[in-house]
Amino acid sequence: DAGITQSPRHKVTETGTPVTLRCHQTENHRYMYWYRQDPGHGLRLIHYSYGVKDTDKGEVSDGYSVSRSKTEDFLLTLESATSSQTSVYFCAISESRTSGPGELFFGEGSRLTVL
Amino acid sequence: AQKITQTQPGMFVQEKEAVTLDCTYDTSDQSYGLFWYKQPSSGEMIFLIYQGSYDEQNATEGRYSLNFQKARKSANLVISASQLGDSAMYFCAMREGQLGYSTLTFGKGTMLLVSP
Numbered sequence: 001d002a003g004i005t006q007s008p009r010h011k012v013t014e015t016g017t018p019v020t021l022r023c024h025q026t027e028n029h030r031y032m033y034w035y036r037q038d039p040g041h042g043l044r045l046i047h048y049s050y051g052v053k054d055t056d057k058g059e060v061s062d063g064y065s066v067s068r069s070k071t072e073d074f075l076l077t078l079e080s081a082t083s084s085q086t087s088v089y090f091c092a093i094s095e096s097r098t099s100g101p102g103e104l105f106f107g108e109g110s111r112l113t114v115l
Numbered sequence: 116a117q118k119i120t121q122t123q124p125g126m127f128v129q130e131k132e133a134v135t136l137d138c139t140y141d142t143s144d145q146s147y148g149l150f151w152y153k154q155p156s157s158g159e160m161i162f163l164i165y166q167g168s169y170d171e172q173n174a175t176e177g178r179y180s181l182n183f184q185k186a187r188k189s190a191n192l193v194i195s196a197s198q199l200g201d202s203a204m205y206f207c208a209m210r211e212g213q214l215g216y217s218t219l220t221f222g223k224g225t226m227l228l229v230s231p
Binding site for chain 2: 030031033035040042043044045048050058059088090092094101102103106108
């Protein structure tokens with residue numbers, strides 16, 4: 001199993017509060033991703049990183065920011081949480097495609113509820 | 116337009132029978148990859164199988180095979196000899212282009228229930 005740890009695993013917060021989710025990997029993979037999963041929508045890409053301090057936006061990036069100061073950590077921040085950000089958040093990692101199909105390995109997910 | 120379409124919200128199959136989960140995709144890239152993931156009720160995402168756009172043979176992994184029809188832009192997952200443990204949500208996903216990273220686009224998923 002890929003060494004990916006997400007924290008916290010569960011969080012309940014109130015509208016307007018800041019929230020940071022952490023993804024930590026022990027695989028030394030270059031690429032890291034944040035997805036959100038909502039019923040009827042599958043998984044949608046929020047942000048991704050292709051190296052330390054190199055990040056880019058995904059399909060649903062509004063209201064989210066990310067940071068990657070070390071290879072092993074990728075942080076997702078909701079500056080001011082809204083109820084529409086209630087979701088299950090998945091972190092994923094991948095190797096460079098030169099060494100395989102480049103499949104994503106996922107963390108266990110973080111369930112966030114914004115009241 | 117959706118890039119990945121899974122038209123079956125739910126599927127039922129009896130144990131030991133085969134089942135096909137549909138996936139169609141939309142891309143103008145010549146180089147792309149197609150993935151299937153399984154998500155059991157416990158919530159983890161499990162990679163099942165991969166098909167590259169230039170692969171001439173259909174991918175197989177144990178009881179899983181991918182029926183890749185490039186002209187029809189379909190990449191259906193076939194599960195042979197279904198088991199109770201196959202009950203889960205299944206997602207089809209696509210990577211476009213030749214970049215080193217995999218910003219996969221996922222379909223909405225198909226819930227498979229296997230009955231005894």
